[in-house]
Amino acid sequence: MKLIIAEKPSVSRNIADALKIKGKQDGYFEGNGYIVTWAFGHLLQLYDAKDYDEKMSTWKMENFPFIPQAFKYKVKSDPKNREKPDRGAQKQLKIIHGLMKRPDVDGIISACDYDREGQVIGDSIIYNLRTDKQVYRLLLNEWTPAEVMNGLQNVKPNTELRPLQDAGVSRQWADWVIGINLTSVATLKYQKGKGKALNIGRVLLPTLKIIYDRDREIETFVPENYYKLQGTFKTQQGDEYDGTYTEGKDDKFKAKETLDEIKAMLEDKSGVIHDKQVQKKKEYPPFLFNLSNLQGHITSKYKGWTSDKVLKVAQSLYEKKFITYPRTASIALEESLVGKTAKVLETLSEGLPYKDEIKFVKSKRVFDNAKVDSHSAIIPTYVKPKKLSPDEQHVYDAIKNRFIMQFMPVAEYEETRIETKIKDVALKGLFISKGKVQLVEGWKKVEKVQSKDTILPLVQANDPVDLVKSEVTTHTTKPPKQHTEKTLLRVMETCGKNFEGDGDDEESVHAILSGFSIGTPATRAETIKKLKDVGYIESENKNLFCTKLGRDLVDTFPIKDLFNLEFTGRLEKSLHDIEKRTVTKQEFLQLIFDFTSHSVETIKGEKDVTINEVTSQRRTNEVMGKCPLCGHAVIEGQKGFGCSNWKNGCKFVIWKNDKFLATMKKKPTKTMVKALLKNGVTTVKGLTSKKGNKFDAKMRYEKNPDNDYFSWKMEFDK
Template identity: 70%
Template sequence: MKKVIISEKPSVAKNIADALKIKGKQDGYYEGDDYIITWAFGHLLQLWDAKDYDTKMAKWKMDNFPFIPEQFKYKVKSDPRNRDKEDLGAKKQLKVIHSLIKRADVDGIVSACDFDREGQLIGDSIIYNSKTKKPVFRLLLNEWTPNEVLNGLASLRPNTDLRPLQDAGVSRQWADWTIGINLTSAATLKYQKGSGKALNIGRVLLPTLKIIYDRDLEIERFVPETYFKLSALFKTSKNEEYEGTYNEKETEKFKDKSQLEEIVAKLEGHDGVVTDKKVEKKRELPPFLFNLSNLQGYITSKYKGWTADKVLKVAQSLYEKKFITYPRTASSVLEESLAGKAAKVLDNLKKELPYKDEVVFKKSKRVFDSSRVESHSAIMPTYMMPKSLTADEAIVYNAIKNRFIMQFMPAAEYEETRITTEIPEAALAGVFLSKGRIELVEGWKKVEKIDSKETLLPNVQIQEKVAVAGTDLSTHQTKPPKHHTEKTLLRVMETCGKGHEEEDSTEMMEAILAGFSIGTPATRAETIKKLKDIGYIEAQNKNLICTELGRRLVETFPIHELFDLEFTGRLEKTLADIEKRRVAKDEFLSMIFGFTSESVEKIKAGEATILQEVKRERKSAEALGKCPECGEGSIIEGFKGYGCSNWKSGCKFVVWKNDKFLAALKKKPTVTMVKSILKNGFANVKGLTSKKGTKFDAILRYEKNEEKGYYSWKMEFPEKTAGPAKKGAPARTRKTSNPTA
């Protein structure tokens, strides 16, 4: 008998097949002696649309809302280009999976989807919609290396153990559907003029928008204040110089310029005395291992053109290629049980390093602490060393690898000197303070060649006299807070604004573990991207700014709870508590349904204000040429192809944009190509791709087979000639019966 293993993606299925040394690939699955491995493409099923439950919901009318189904149902996910049609690829793969589950020689099913809320939901929705009575098991892995796959298959858990994770996934999905469908519809009907677009309302979208809105407002309302600082240049008997800043009552910033001008006058003709000197040796530890938010923040702030969404996609690719562990994690430390594995990975990574003798494995609490791991450990490299990476993959992989190596390097050490200089004869209320810093041990900073800023001070002694060589009274202004970047926004989302100042602090990790957050590590990047796509925020260089529409929405939309970080944080915390069996699914959903109904009624009762007016621009279709079929109509560009304007009268001529012949050559028809075919009967097309991946140019014709009554492509290759071809005609050609060979 065999077990069917269902993975979340084809690439993961291949990793499992490779680990089991299964080569037999069929249409939609791999098959070996003991296992059949198949795959999803993420979610193959989605919740019904409102109109699927009730045909009256096909039209948005305020009287139809709130709408909450008595029972939530699933269907094959929609085609992304046409929501009214099923995704044929998903439908086909679902049929393959269900047929495998029902096979007589299959006695069990293994869900090998990602070990998180969404992964559980993807696997369970596919398996339980098949109505199977066969036992279901769960493969729980943090990486897809062969060793881990084999160890995981040897220690499968009953899928029933993961019921709380399924409940949390279902709760999240149903809650977001309910809030999104009802409040987006009600808000669009109430605050928008025109159709064809929606005012998106979401549980995670709005509080994220509010964070950016609040910062923008803070910057606009900021009133700069002028302050003054006084510094003095001191010279020792050995002609060494150092600078000190005047400090009084523990401040070096003064609002009254005249106060500092009086001090400058008092300094005239007097010497200073070194009254105190403190020298301290300090240690600087490396930043913690990356969780997803910190990785996204690090990359987006360091490299131009990167977004949090891009970082996640590249990290996911590295994970599926077995080079790093699970990236969608909130933890910055590792499970204590991973110490042995981490030691082996470190041995692999340090072999070629010039400072390998300084890299020493140590099981410290700062790196290994199970009490501070939330579901998944921090991101680290696996023992599989990549032989080649794309430029983007190299950036993300090296960041993760370097951060891991840093943990096992010596601490950076430096000497900090603090000198206090007084002017006794001037009878000042304050003193001049000087700070210096010298690096003693480079330590972990060697990994990324991080420069330490050094300020050298002369070796003065207490009670040593120094001359006042000059003064500088400078004018400054307080600066407004900075606009949010993806890095700072992710940090606020991660902890609902609590403990986000120091991303590498223990307090930050404790705030994350508390469970209050906006979204999850997996969804935050998608939220920021969606806010840009729907026009609520925009990126100006690395800064995120509220658009006018975003501002109006925050100031008008009456459901204030959805803008409240505390409210959103509690919802996310409740979902985490469902995973931990502390809260029941039904209790959470009952609260969501009640909140949604009350919110819709509040929108209905509120004042109508137009936030957005949608105007549809009618484009006059360009005539590309005369129809070769009917001879009467013109060929114009449509959504799916280039067809005859006379189609209502029955003309069926069309060049499809997803034409299979051209798709096999990695090419799509263009306006220029169609124009040339209609005018000249052929088109010179460059950059076609053969089955072997070779690029080539060819002459394409689109001609009717009179016997069969349909149009098809013909390909010819230009031959070199001694003289030029006549204008308007193709060069001498040779035909091929196997154009993609």
């Protein structure tokens, strides 16, 4: 009997389905020679500083730097009360431990995600619970039944994944040491009043600096005027076209007088076609998606999307077996996937109007081991979804379309360049006209990509043309644009190397594959979200910019290495090298410990400056109404609207993060609570169904007959 431990319940269900296991017990499936159980992501977390030493329960400057002799793990904390362990995690760990000790279990298979984080999740559970049984690793890129069965035939000894575990643990311990120490001393040094700490992190600060730098570029930008000379010409057939006066390669002039003089010389002049060049050019589809490119594509295409949301939706599609592993940096597929990819393409091509144009080809653009690091690019699986939410549909369609594009004809266009020379005038330059005509639509059919064609008239070299009019136009240089999540992800992915490009250039690909980046595909979205949550950045429409707190932190915090893209890139590269066995875990951690100790001493020696003052605002304790259980006043608290008689045991409360309302994308408001307490019912507008549709409903909050807790009830007008 083999025990399989999956990272999440949904994945364990996929494995059980593949093994045709019907028997579900409390916390696991069993049948056909396997037991399949699950974690809920991390069941264990690192000790807090105070768990190692009681003196660390209060922050005092003299207690830092604090670096444990050995790192220890405990059951993860309850999100509502960090002092207590999470009951669900505690229960599931007990179940897993019991299953590991069963005498009929002769081997354990970790089936957590095939990445650093997944390795740490599985290993922390298995080795902290201790076992002398053989441990194996199931390494999969998708959870389709065929892949699960094939993977179980080819499990590896978990010892072979030690470098991945070392990299995962090194990342976890390093972030703990830097975060605990520098967040604490920075808060003590630069913040007045109690409240949220000044978050300092290895990935957080360089990401903040990218946005800060762009803000500063925009603020210090000085606009400059430049001028162009435009000419309109007419052929002998009566067709008109426009051209721009160009000297060498320059068509922008700083002195308007220069162009005014040329314009005056053009009066009553005619021209001649000096040269005409027509080139056929090919336009290849964009590469397959990695996570950052998918996040950039979706956040720039649809309103209201964040990179964090894209990751969550992609993860859901992955766990439902519809796409391959999403947390990847690769834009190509392993060459071993040729056969499987052909079958997926055949399945997805069915019923498409351009099916006859889709041809499977083994090309280097799609299949290239040199462009794959750990995981191949994101593609659909052979399992076609029958029903998706609107959000899932957006993300799935993007991945499916990008995949199909690779096997459509290459788009082709004709580019025409005409040089028009003015006769009888000694000018240094010529008028240049460029035109483009789409010849083969090819892959652009998949998403109906529109090409902007500029069609020029049919002329030949030496044809005479008339100058109909000429005009000097004024233009102003524009500042760089604010970063969006798309452009920010691009900089993070390549540590700023060629980040203005589209990600297809060789240097960018090399930077990504060598691990020279800020964070990983899995953590970048989380970093952007955290920057917003801690108040360092804000977003308006799709643009990101620093808050005053964010700017003050960059200006004041003395550890400049933490803002440096190169420094952070080298740390991430070291983690990557631990996976590749060219750097040891001990070497990396010693570097981190030395850096942290030195940084703490540097901050201690700096001048005392306040960059954040937290003022505690007394609550007015506005009464919402009478408690339906005891009649006392219901008032607003930090986490909910509760009875003021709670000290005497009254349990009435409406939680602000109520899970039932959250499934319909709603939170309770003061207005809702007041109406409920007064009338017993409230009308809630703009609820969201599972399908993504908006609806209104009347809601009641009624006491359960067998206990003192309350549940929501919905009613609809007939």
